[in-house]
Amino acid sequence: MTTATHTDVSDEARVIIDPDIELVKKAQQELPYRDTAYSALMKRHEQVLYRVCYRLLGNADDAQDVSQEVMLKVFAYLPKFEGRSMFKTWMMQIARNTSFTMQAKLKRQRELKEVLEGDVHQEASDRIVTEKMDVDSVLSKLGKQDREVLVMRYIAELQFDEIADVCGLSLSAAKMRVYRATEALKKKMST
Structure with a gap:
């Protein structure tokens, strides 16, 4: 007689809950030599990933850059993904953190540019008008x-x-x- 361990139950529950788990497992086995499953996984989520980045950043180019960076991070860290959350949740956490890092970087660049140009008030007025x-x-x-x-x-x-x-x-x-x-x-x- 065999008994299910806690891990077995969690894995079964995750398969039911996370629609990506099988593709994630396959991608973890394939990477870094093949990327068939990884590509399918990214294709499945690329639109929502871009939309999230766009809404967080408010700029199409920045959102595209961050989306690409998130995909690279997923590629790099997917072998370490343990499945303690749904894949989509994990990826959105990466997108969130990467977007906030980008926002901070862009803010520093804008502040530096404003200081160098000495045109802080005019830029703010132009932004409000447009x-x-x-x-x-x-x-x-x-x-x-x-x-x-x-x-x-x-x-x-x-x-x-x-x-x-x-x-x-x-x-x-x-x-x-x-x-x-x-x-x-x-x-x-x-x-």
């Missing part, structure tokens, strides 16, 4: 945490438990943060 009232501009006016949870929920279509994992929150805190961010978005859009 800004459109659409979802992207409203999202950009929200705080980093609000924007992050809204992107994860509505762009990446993550469940609340996945958002909690990605953001390092409890489930109830993730739900509350999404609710409050949604209310803040509604308020910004009505003004």
Whole structure:
């Protein structure tokens, strides 16, 4: 008589829950010599990955750059992926961190450029004049945490438990943060 170990049950549950797990396992076996499964995995998620990066960064070129960087990081770290979360959740965490790193880098570059050009006020005025009232501009006016949870929920279509994992929150805190961010978005859009 055999008994299922805790690990066996987790693996079975993960197969049911994570639609990517079989492809992930195959990619882990193939890499770095073959990339057939990895390519299929990236193809499956490339659009949502780009949309998440775009919403977090607000710029198509930056989003494309970060998406490519995330794909490279997934390639490099996929053999170490242990499956403690869904693959998509893990990849979105990489996208989130890489986007924030890019934002910080771009902010430093802008600040340096503004100091060198001495044209801080004119640039801010030009930006306000040219800004459109659409979802992207409203999202950009929200705080980093609000924007992050809204992107994860509505762009990446993550469940609340996945958002909690990605953001390092409890489930109830993730739900509350999404609710409050949604209310803040509604308020910004009505003004």
